[in-house]
Amino acid sequence: MRILVLGGYGHFGGRIARSLAADAGMDIIVAGRDAARAERFIVETALGRERMRAARLDVESDAFEQELRALAPALVIHTAGPFQERDYRVAEAALACGSHYVDLADGRGFVAGIDALDAKARATQRWAIGGASSVPGLTAAVVESLRERFSRLDAVQTGISPGNRTPRGLATTRAILSYVGQPYAALVKGEWRDVHGWQSLRRVVYPGLGARWLARCEVPDLEVLPRRYPSLKTCDFRAGLDLRRMHFGLWLGSWLVRARLVSGMQGWAERLLAISERWIENGSDVGAMHVGLSGVDFDGTPLRLRWTLLARDGDGPQVPCTAAILLARKLARGELPGSGAKPCLDMFGLDEFLQALDGYAIETDLRRR
Incomplete structure (x- = not known):
């Protein structure tokens, strides 16, 4: 499964990229505005170029969707906050390219409003999941358990x-x-x-x-x-x-x-x-x-x-990264049926989350x- 981690050399994105690159069958694209930093990150990671490659992507660029389409990821994981200042252009571009979308957003309005993309996500038979992090991903799993x-x-x-x-x-x-x-x-x-x-x-x-x-x-x-x-x-x-x-x-x-x-x-x-x-x-x-x-x-x-x-x-810091890692693995194994856009609620159980932290x-x- 080809997974693009936007902000993949950053604080949280780097942890997600390393964790998923260690899984068999994962092809990780480490993406961001600084291609040199992405390359350095890959070189310094033990798995190196066997499972990861770098790409320059700027979400503010007019060519963002076109460049994303050329990379053809099955899943886009968006870690480049702060999401209090973001709109849904990355999620919309991912869906338009036929990709699933997951983010680590902690912005209240951003996560609560992502269901505005539900019709687009269902039309493409893909998931767009906001807030796959400690909040509300983990907190909701604890409450439900x-x-x-x-x-x-x-x-x-x-x-x-x-x-x-x-x-x-x-x-x-x-x-x-x-x-x-x-x-x-x-x-x-x-x-x-x-x-x-x-x-x-x-x-x-x-x-x-x-x-x-x-x-x-x-x-x-x-x-x-x-x-x-x-x-x-x-x-x-x-x-x-x-x-x-x-x-x-x-x-x-x-x-x-x-x-x-x-x-x-x-x-x-x-x-x-x-x-x-x-x-x-x-x-x-x-x-x-x-x-x-x-x-x-x-x-x-x-x-x-x-x-x-x-x-x-x-x-x-591994805790806020784990929901996105878990969702990526479930998508890769075909264990996340359905489609739609929603906050990260009821997407996994607490036991699953804690097992991913073994x-x-x-x-x-x-x-x-």
């Missing part, structure tokens, strides 16, 4: 805190900064209310790791999970930085945006990323994620569960609270 324990599911509250000693990219930094201090709608206690990005601080204790501070973030879960589970009264997502100086510094910045002293923080992305790189040897290499569910069991008793994932030894220093835990 535990939903059968509830007669009524009232709340889903998720948090992610990556370890500081893991690589970070400019696109991810810009994505986070896009909503810092900005208002957005969230479902809270049965009402849609305006909340603000990187505010409402919360301290969460992870067994075997310790305490991390989290703050509100705007992600696709806030839109797609209430649609999927109409009984929800609260849907919350928070993220946090391992180093408190970075976490609380960003929190202070959110107040400048909220007070309209600055219009936003995206313009600071390169400088803040450079500062964070100076501190990359500090903190921990352990990332954490939790999904908390609250509701009522079938005896009418209140039920609260918390599923936790810990990623040690710097393996945390060999990484990742552990999970489920507790009743």
Whole structure:
């Protein structure tokens, strides 16, 4: 199966390309605007040119669709964010070329709106799947795996805190900064209310790791999970930085945006990323994620569960890559029947996801609270 990874030499795209290139029968095209970087990435990867080749592709080019068609991929995996600033031209071009499409988008509107391409995807008998990443891909799989324990599911509250000693990219930094201090709608206690990005601080204790501070973030879960589970009264997502100086510094910045002293923080992305790189040897290499569910069991008793994932030894960045890897493998084996355009919900089970992480220093835990 020929798979084109757009942004394939980047932070997440590189992991996806390496993982799929190790599979028999995969032909990986590492694509992006910088052909020299793509070539260097391939040379430095153990499998090298046996399973991978480079291609220059610029999604902003007028010739993008024509160049994509010439490469003839069966699947396009789009990792070149930030998706808060993207439209659907890559997905539309992929479908027009007869390719499946999968992205790692974390933009709320982008993922929630991808079903606008459903008619095109069905007409070409292909899939266009948005948000094949930690959110909503993994969170939705966790919720669905535990939903059968509830007669009524009232709340889903998720948090992610990556370890500081893991690589970070400019696109991810810009994505986070896009909503810092900005208002957005969230479902809270049965009402849609305006909340603000990187505010409402919360301290969460992870067994075997310790305490991390989290703050509100705007992600696709806030839109797609209430649609999927109409009984929800609260849907919350928070993220946090391992180093408190970075976490609380960003929190202070959110107040400048909220007070309209600055219009936003995206313009600071390169400088803040450079500062964070100076501190990359500090903190921990352990990332954490939790999904908390609250509701009522079938005896009418209140039920609260918390599923936790810990990623040690710097393996945390493999988690957001795994949904796309898993979907590519399922498509290659003919295990993803049907077609259409949708957010990454109900495309795989939690057990499948965790099996794809075998060999990484990742552990999970489920507790009743």
